[in-house]
Amino acid sequence: MNKVFKNAEEATFDIKDNMTLMLGGFGLCGIPENCISALVKMEVTGLICISNNAGVDDFGLGLLLKKRQIKKMISSYVGENAEFERQMLSGELEVDLIPQGSLAERCRAGGAGIPAFFTPAGYGTEVATGKEVREFNGKPHILESALTADFAIVKAWKGDKFGNLIYKGTARNFNPPMAMAGKITIAEVEELVAPGVLDPNYIHTPGIFIQRIFQGDNYEKRIEQRTVRPQRNVE
Amino acid sequence: MLNKEGIAKRIAQELQDGWYVNLGIGIPTLVANYVPSGINVEFQSENGILGMGPFPFDGEEDADMINAGKQTVTLLPGATIFDSATSFAMIRGQHVQLTVLGAMEVSDTGDIANWKIPGKMVKGMGGAMDLVASAENIIVAMMHTNKAGESKLLKSCTLPLTGVKCVKKVITNLAAIEITPDGFKLLERAPGVSVKEIIEATDGRLLVDENIPEMIL
Numbered sequence: 525m526n527k528v529f530k531n532a533e534e535a536t537f538d539i540k541d542n543m544t545l546m547l548g549g550f551g552l553c554g555i556p557e558n559c560i561s562a563l564v565k566m567e568v569t570g571l572i573c574i575s576n577n578a579g580v581d582d583f584g585l586g587l588l589l590k591k592r593q594i595k596k597m598i599s600s601y602v603g604e605n606a607e608f609e610r611q612m613l614s615g616e617l618e619v620d621l622i623p624q625g626s627l628a629e630r631c632r633a634g635g636a637g638i639p640a641f642f643t644p645a646g647y648g649t650e651v652a653t654g655k656e657v658r659e660f661n662g663k664p665h666i667l668e669s670a671l672t673a674d675f676a677i678v679k680a681w682k683g684d685k686f687g688n689l690i691y692k693g694t695a696r697n698f699n700p701p702m703a704m705a706g707k708i709t710i711a712e713v714e715e716l717v718a719p720g721v722l723d724p725n726y727i728h729t730p731g732i733f734i735q736r737i738f739q740g741d742n743y744e745k746r747i748e749q750r751t752v753r754p755q756r757n758v759e
Numbered sequence: 760m761l762n763k764e765g766i767a768k769r770i771a772q773e774l775q776d777g778w779y780v781n782l783g784i785g786i787p788t789l790v791a792n793y794v795p796s797g798i799n800v801e802f803q804s805e806n807g808i809l810g811m812g813p814f815p816f817d818g819e820e821d822a823d824m825i826n827a828g829k830q831t832v833t834l835l836p837g838a839t840i841f842d843s844a845t846s847f848a849m850i851r852g853q854h855v856q857l858t859v860l861g862a863m864e865v866s867d868t869g870d871i872a873n874w875k876i877p878g879k880m881v882k883g884m885g886g887a888m889d890l891v892a893s894a895e896n897i898i899v900a901m902m903h904t905n906k907a908g909e910s911k912l913l914k915s916c917t918l919p920l921t922g923v924k925c926v927k928k929v930i931t932n933l934a935a936i937e938i939t940p941d942g943f944k945l946l947e948r949a950p951g952v953s954v955k956e957i958i959e960a961t962d963g964r965l966l967v968d969e970n971i972p973e974m975i976l
Contacts, residue, residue: 550806550807550825550827550829550843551806551825551829552822552829553806553822553823553825553829554823576843599883600883600884600885600886601882601883601884601885602881602882602883603882603883604829609880609881609882612881613878613881619881621881621883621884622884623884623885623886623887623888623889623892624805624843624847624884624885624886624888624889625805625843625846625847625850625851625886625888625889626888626889627843628842628843628844628846628847629844629847629851631844632844643851643889643892644851644892644893645851645888645889645892645893646888646892647892647922647923648870648920648922648923648924649888649919649920649921649922649923650919650920651884651888681823692823693821693823693824693840694804694806694807694808694823694824694825694826694840695822695823696807696840696841696842697806697807697842697843698842698843699842700842700844701842701843701844728842745822745823746822747820747822747825747831748825748829749825749828749829749830749831750820750830750831751814751820751830751831751832752814752815752816752817752818752819752820752831753813753814753815753816753817754816754817755816755817755818756816
């Protein structure tokens with residue numbers, strides 16, 4: 525089976541209105557920039573997007589929000605996006621906010637064939653509303669269900685034609701658990717390398733989880749909060 | 760009275776050698792600047808770092824190396840990177856010994872609210888609910904009162920909760936306070952702050968012994 529696609533437009537060709545998508549990334553770090561641009565161009569709407577954050581007003585998922593292509597967001601933190609907050613408070617956008625660890629584990633569980641699990645996170649809060657509570661070791665836990673998606677879209681540093689992936693730095697974040705949970709998982713990589721180049725000992729996501737892969741271009745990799753120390757003294 | 764740096768400095772006194780520590784956004788982040796000498800701790804950032812270092816030098820920042828506050832950071836020798844599911848396995852599995860985070864309200868039973876003001880502000884809970892539900896040792900860093908001068912140390916929280924009966928200590932600009940089965944217990948006064956001022960600024964039950972020492976920073 526050929527997994528290699530030419531570009532984002534080709535790899536996302538059959539993403540349709542009202543589908544559920546998982547998108548990797550934490551803030552703007554490790555987001556599938558090329559696929560997001562392709563989705564904006566395709567003008568698909570009614571999307572349910574599962575992503576830890578919602579981008580900023582003019583980058584990342586913020587681009588899809590601005591064009592009203594997203595019907596519902598499932599996220600843990602959305603504080604960086606004013607347009608998001610506006611659409612949510614006005615009721616235009618459906619939002620399901622869930623604890624970050626539960627979000628990550630629900631994706632992992634979805635990919636690992638575990639339909640639900642108990643976690644202490646959110647017990648006694650509005651997150652627990654309507655969920656089964658059970659005590660383990662004297663501590664209350666709530667039942668959280670697994671998440672899957674029509675498409676999971678992840679971004680990696682390097683990949684090969686088998687779909688084996690290596691991420692760079694903290695751009696790993698939600699990408700590995702989400703890569704496991706897509707009915708179809710699309711990986712965009714900065715560098716598509718020949719088979720055998722990646723050391724099998726250092727693969728983060730084994731290719732079995734990846735159905736499509738392409739080398740993206742023009743990664744902007746925008747920094748959200750640039751924080752630095754003064755320049756090193758040169759002797 | 761303490762400023763933000765002072766609060767961070769006081770919290771840093773709680774650190775113990777060998778601990779893995781998760782610092783939240785805001786004042787908690789500053790705690791990393793005041794680790795006592797002779798104490799080695801490793802900072803965990805829930806987006807996937809153990810062994811987080813200081814901000815990079817100007818010109819050396821890397822878009823692929825950020826902390827949970829989306830700030831550019833560096834790694835210390837021996838650091839590791841991992842995915843979000845693994846990160847929260849560390850947190851939920853109680854492998855992280857101390858969590859320091861900010862709050863909008865804390866109750867005298869140890870409940871915390873810090874993620875939502877209905878109808879006004881909804882940023883989301885991020886990793887806070889997972890952190891407070893699992894960490895054995897949770898310290899809140901915050902101002903004693905809000906901008907309107909109202910106490911943030913309450914009998915019960917009015918805002919949507921982040922976690923129940925979980926906070927162990929609160930360090931504010933006015934005091935160091937412990938949560939006990941009988942409510943808040945005043946441990947120390949901030950420099951120059953009287954017991955009376957602390958009592959007046961605290962809405963929840965507050966236990967006050969006869970001699971309350973002033974913090975030594």
